[in-house]
Amino acid sequence: MRLLRFIAFSVVRAWQGFWRNAMMSLAATSTVVLMLVLLSGLLIVLAGLDSGLHYIESKVGVTARLRDNLPQDQLDTLLADIRVLPGVKKADYIPPEEALNRLKQFYREQGQTLDLGGAPISLYASIEILLTDPTFADSVQTALGERPEVERITTRQVDYQKLLSIIGYVRTVGIIALGLVGLTVLFMIVNMIRIAVYSRSGEIEIMRLVGASDSFIRWPFILEGILCGVIGAVVTIILVAVAWEPIKPIMVRVFQMPTAVSTEFLAVLSAVILGVGLGVGALGSWISVRANLSSAA
Amino acid sequence: MTDALRLPYVAVPDAVEPVISMVDVGMTYPNGKVALVDVNVSIPEGDFVFLVGPSGAGKSTFIRLLIREQLPTSGRVVVAGRDLSTMRRSQVPSLRRRIGIVFQDFRLLPAKTVYENVAFALEVTGATSAEIRKRVPRLLNLVGLHEHDEHLPAQLSGGEQQRTAIARALVHDPAMLIADEPTGNLDPVTSWDLIQLLIQINAMGTTVLMATHNQEIVNAMRRRVLALEHGTLVRDESGAAYEREY
Numbered sequence: 001m002r003l004l005r006f007i008a009f010s011v012v013r014a015w016q017g018f019w020r021n022a023m024m025s026l027a028a029t030s031t032v033v034l035m036l037v038l039l040s041g042l043l044i045v046l047a048g049l050d051s052g053l054h055y056i057e058s059k060v061g062v063t064a065r066l067r068d069n070l071p072q073d074q075l076d077t078l079l080a081d082i083r084v085l086p087g088v089k090k091a092d093y094i095p096p097e098e099a100l101n102r103l104k105q106f107y108r109e110q111g112q113t114l115d116l117g118g119a120p121i122s123l124y125a126s127i128e129i130l131l132t133d134p135t136f137a138d139s140v141q142t143a144l145g146e147r148p149e150v151e152r153i154t155t156r157q158v159d160y161q162k163l164l165s166i167i168g169y170v171r172t173v174g175i176i177a178l179g180l181v182g183l184t185v186l187f188m189i190v191n192m193i194r195i196a197v198y199s200r201s202g203e204i205e206i207m208r209l210v211g212a213s214d215s216f217i218r219w220p221f222i223l224e225g226i227l228c229g230v231i232g233a234v235v236t237i238i239l240v241a242v243a244w245e246p247i248k249p250i251m252v253r254v255f256q257m258p259t260a261v262s263t264e265f266l267a268v269l270s271a272v273i274l275g276v277g278l279g280v281g282a283l284g285s286w287i288s289v290r291a292n293l294s295s296a297a
Numbered sequence: 298m299t300d301a302l303r304l305p306y307v308a309v310p311d312a313v314e315p316v317i318s319m320v321d322v323g324m325t326y327p328n329g330k331v332a333l334v335d336v337n338v339s340i341p342e343g344d345f346v347f348l349v350g351p352s353g354a355g356k357s358t359f360i361r362l363l364i365r366e367q368l369p370t371s372g373r374v375v376v377a378g379r380d381l382s383t384m385r386r387s388q389v390p391s392l393r394r395r396i397g398i399v400f401q402d403f404r405l406l407p408a409k410t411v412y413e414n415v416a417f418a419l420e421v422t423g424a425t426s427a428e429i430r431k432r433v434p435r436l437l438n439l440v441g442l443h444e445h446d447e448h449l450p451a452q453l454s455g456g457e458q459q460r461t462a463i464a465r466a467l468v469h470d471p472a473m474l475i476a477d478e479p480t481g482n483l484d485p486v487t488s489w490d491l492i493q494l495l496i497q498i499n500a501m502g503t504t505v506l507m508a509t510h511n512q513e514i515v516n517a518m519r520r521r522v523l524a525l526e527h528g529t530l531v532r533d534e535s536g537a538a539y540e541r542e543y
Contacts, residue, residue: 002423009420203417206404209364210418211394211469214387217421 006215014223017196024195025228028188032232032280033239035181036273040240042174043269048251049167053160061089061131062140065124065152078149082129085143087136091129099123124151134160182280189225189284190291196221197292204293218293222285229281233274240269315339315375316473316504317363322372324358324528332358333369333528340506340521342472345499347515348508349539350525356508359525360477363506364396365389377472394422397466397474397503401481403458405450411437411461412446418468436464440494456487463494473504480511488514512539 018025064082066075075093082091094102100123107114114121129140137157144150197204207217244266317340324333333355340346348356361367362374365381374381377395384392405414412433419429437443440460450458459479466474476495480488492514499505509515515522516538524532524541532541 001425005423005425009423202404203406206406206417206465207421209393209398209404210421210465211390211392212421213390213423216423 006219009216010219010223013220014227017200017220017224018227021192021196021199024192025224028185028192028228029232029235031181031185031188032229032277033235035178035185035280036233036236036277037239038174038181039178039276040236040269040273042170042178043272044247044251045170046167046174047265048254049163049170053163053167061134061137061155061157062129062144063154064127064129064144064147064150065154066126066149067151068124070125070149074149078147079127081147082127082140082144085140087131087133087140089130089132091127094126094128096123096125099126185280186284186287189228189281190288192228193221193225193285193288194292196224197288218289221289221293222282225285225288226278226281229277229279229284230274232281233277236273236277237270240273241266314342314378316342316344316377317506318373318375319362320373320375322362322369322374324355324362324367325370331528333362333525336372336525336528336530338523338530338533340504342504343499343502344521345496345505345518346507346521346523347518347539348506348523348525349510349515352510353527354525355528356525357477358528360398360475360506360508363475364393364398390422394469395472397463397469397471399459399462399466399474399476399479401478403450403455403462403482405458405461405465407450410447410449411442411453411457411464414450414461415464415468418465422469432468433464436467439467439497440464454487455483456490459483459491460494463491463498467498467503471503473506474498476505476507476509478508478510480509480514485513492518515539 066078070078079091079093082088100121103121103123104114131137131140134157137155137160141153141155144153204217317338319336319338322333322336323331325331336355336359348359350356358367362369362381363376365374365376365384368382376392379388379392381392406417409417415433415436416429419432424432434443434446437446440463442457442460442464445453445457448457450461453461459482463474463476463479474495479495480491483491488511495505495507519536519538521535522532522537522539523530524534
């Protein structure tokens with residue numbers, strides 16, 4: 001019961017304190033929102049890029065375009081040889097008809113129609129090789145280069161490397177930006193609590209004199225910082241939820257990966273936003289309370 | 298300080314368990330200012346004691362040591378059976394509930410009513426609503442403010458504000474009430490009203506230690522007087538006047 005009274009007391013005082021210095025509190029909350037929106041943006045972009053990376057990893061590692069009219073026995077031998085190469089997970093023969101169907105399907109997904117003015121379309125037959133790891137692409141490519149049945153070899157190794165470097169760049173820039181905004185947020189919350197402590201110094205002095213424990217004195221201020229972080233997080237979650245529908249098609253178009261924008265991802269993102277908001281609020285107020293309330297006995 | 302100034306003391310019998318005991322207490326601030334020198338005092342439970350002396354004599358330091366706002370640089374301070382030098386920080390709140398304190402400037406919360414000011418002291422120590430509803434009206438009745446419970450401090454006279462502060466100081470049924478210049482901001486008539494209240498509280502068993510410059514009150518009351526000068530206890534006399542009479 002005593003614990004419940006303590007919690008109720010601290011929450012009520014934190015709420016009152018938050019609104020007593022409304023301007024400062026709202027300014028600090030706004031910076032929390034700014035930081036969390038940036039964080040959300042970064043996580044969404046990184047999720048899209050990661051998804052793209054996995055897509056590339058999961059799709060064809062190496063494609064071997066075959067000479068026209070390759071006899072079936074040569075094709076079978078080639079397929080058997082490829083399947084025993086190190087790093088090859090799967091090798092499938094794609095006849096010209098299927099290649100054409102895929103091309104048409106791709107155009108349909110883009111909302112277009114494949115139209116060459118009635119001219120016949122003939123695509124090459126190929127073997128699509130899925131690798132256990134994209135790093136095997138070079139050795140498989142070398143092995144295929146020695147085969148007369150193969151006319152040309154294409155690989156998405158370059159795309160993979162390019163995407164990896166983009167992800168690394170985005171992650172670095174994002175983390176630096178987040179770190180700077182995070183420091184600003186901490187500074188704002190530390191100041192907000194410092195001002196709250198000074199504006200209530202009379203109350204604090206009386207609390208000490210009448211025998212209030214440290215917890216009763218400190219926790220309302222810590223909760224006030226947490227409140228700032230949580231309100232900032234809730235506002236950000238609402239913003240992300242509202243922006244979600246417009247974001248989704250953009251994500252699909254840019255990253256071509258519908259899985260990057262699943263509802264599960266939104267749920268995880270909301271949990272991360274809430275956790276970070278709460279954590280930053282608690283850390284800022286804890287630092288401030290330690291600095292401004294620890295000196296007095 | 299010379300021995301001639303420090304003596305003679307009039308011994309006060311320690312038949313009753315002391316609620317305050319200071320043994321060889323010295324206090325020197327970090328800036329080198331000496332606030333108290335070898336102070337030895339024992340105040341038994343139920344006593345009414347005046348703490349007198351000119352400004353800067355060490356009265357405030359004396360009080361700050363009793364509520365453990367500061368620790369002495371030498372000697373021991375024991376309050377209500379607890380040695381404050383060895384007391385853990387976490388035990389300080391429970392000590393302060395055993396000591397009520399009022400100041401010259403009242404230190405009431407201006408946005409809270411009389412009732413809320415007194416209730417606040419219970420609320421911040423985890424009292425239940427039922428306890429608050431039970432205790433606050435009783436205390437406001439004791440200090441004669443039951444009809445002013447909805448008033449804000451600004452709507453009260455100085456004497457009424459000090460009574461509110463006294464009610465707040467008594468919420469935890471303290472063993473001792475420390476009054477630091479409680480009549481400093483009050484007119485003579487109101488001051489006497491307040492002294493009557495302190496006498497009444499003392500008669501109920503609470504030890505009262507009152508720091509004051511008010512010679513008229515000290516001389517009229519003829520209670521125990523502790524006189525400080527330059528940090529030294531120069532007089533500890535029962536039934537005494539504000540100034541030495543011999």
